[in-house]
Amino acid sequence: MAIEKVNTIVSTAVPLSIENVDTDQIIPARFLKATTREGFGENLFRDWRYDKAGATREDFVLNQDAYSGTILVAGKNFGSGSSREHAAWAIYDYGFRVVVSSFFADIFKNNSLNNGLLPVQVSEEFLQKLFTTIEGDPSTEILVSLPDQVIRISGTDIEESFEINPYKKECLLNGYTDIDYLISIKDKIEAYEMHRN
């Protein structure tokens, strides 16, 4: 499966100021019965968005009209727990293209990168500044530049640089996938197998 290229994103953002958001909250297990990758956005944060009768929970940030955009800003240790890639699919399918947090769970980070969803890790201080700014003015635009590895509150000089593995950066900028790379080196893999036997 090819992925969409990622470059520079400028968008308003949705502030989810909760720590330790686990993948069971992002997409509960009972919605993992599909055999395709599409449509998971509908059930993103299902039990926080809707009550048991299916009514919208007005107090949840995704249901508040003030907030919109393709950038999700979340509390520390985002994406912990299950390895389900459905979590990354659900966030992407809902319309987000960037997730910002001060700390990501490892498997979630890999899954995001493999699907063209950019995880941007910032300092706790910068994260809190983002929350305050966005909650103060939901029309605030955030700029995320993958080529420059910078995240900035638009129209200000409040910014921070972020890390990304150079290989992964190249993949995202060009829409390359790991699997294509691995298939391209299959002769090396076979040589490795021969050598260790």
Place this chain on the structure above:
Amino acid sequence: MAGKTLFDKVWDAHVVEEIPGGPSVLYIDKHLVHEVTSPQAFAGIDARGMKVFRPENTVATPDHNVPTVDQHLTIHDELSRFQVNKLTENCENHGVPLYGLNHPYQGIVHVIGPELGITQPGMTIVCGDSHTSTHGAFGSVAFGIGTSEVEMVLTTQCILQPKPKKMRINVEGELRKGVTAKDIILYIISKISASGGTGYFIEYAGSAIRGLSMEGRMTICNMSIESGARGGLIAPDATTYEYIRGREFAPKGKEFDEAVSRWEQLKTDEGAVFDREITYDAADISPMITYGTNPGMGAKIEARIPTEADIEASGQNSFRKSLKYMGFEAGIPLEGIPVDFVFVGSCTNGRIEDLRTFASFVKGKKKADHVTAWIVPGSKQVEKQAIEEGIDRALKESGFELRQPGCSACLAMNDDKIPEGKLAVSTSNRNFEGRQGPGARTMLASPLTAAAVAVTGKVTDPSALIN
């Protein structure tokens, strides 16, 4: 030259290629597959018109979605049935060995790997499931992967992975009465937090770890991911070799002896350097239980739930949210909290030793009337052994019933859902909001504690009740 860690030895032996400034191409020895995280990966390989590269290094079983009663009947949930059937169809098309429902080897993927001798020291093992870390108990490098990575392994037997940092956690000394492997790992996670292991691979060492059975070691490694770590591992020793000897897919005869002499090299060298090292005194560990909504929120059963003053400022919002969900007041004693459900099972504690522990505690006692208990063996082999040992009869006499194998109420994908608002003491691995069913509340504990709770009907420290 500085020595190598156990992790380095296994990892380095599997690197096909290093990408400059990037991840390593890591060769995978065993790929375990289940019905939930594989269909999109098989669809990807089919779309390319390719076939599974090394089906003989792959093994599949349905576990997440299967019912734990009447397994001989058709699965009544349409979506679950479709997903389980899809696994069968994909395995047939690609020649992947499958232990389907009702096969004598079916079970939770992390229970069957070890019990069939598929899991061996020094291997790299992956599965589209975060609890793949279980297999690290044998001195293998085992970790969970996403579905895109499942597709990579099916297609090329490799994945691209950045090498994690290394941590060693030593637990030294004698364990106190009533303290089990589950208590050790809940204690560790309560100390380092649910994110303290992120970025690391953990080696567990020390005399208290060495003294554990393979089942206990698997429980420890299984929950590595609950600290955020990619995986955990324990150096193999005589306990490991004796466990493996004679199992279905283990090397036999002379080959076994040769394998043991290779496995004996799999230990951390003197002077090897870890990025982080922590030592705990086994005597400080008591029977543990969780009170919140991540596995790091654990405490001694004899203690009280912390108050906000005990929590660092940035975590106070989440702490309040957590206690609100659980319906607990900060600062109350844990012992005596009334419990509605008890779940014994999962890849953490669904092995024969766990059922023995539970059954021997409840023998001669009765289940509390208001408690609903689900006792779910981890595999068909565990179920068979439990029946051979008379565990099912002993359970029945105390008012319990043995169900059929699967992941069950650990993640409640099948019908085994804890009802909304009900409180469960569970031997599984996650106490997240809604993990065991929408609105369900979970407290994680050991099978021994679960037995004490099932009998008293409330949170109970088992250590006072055993000889």
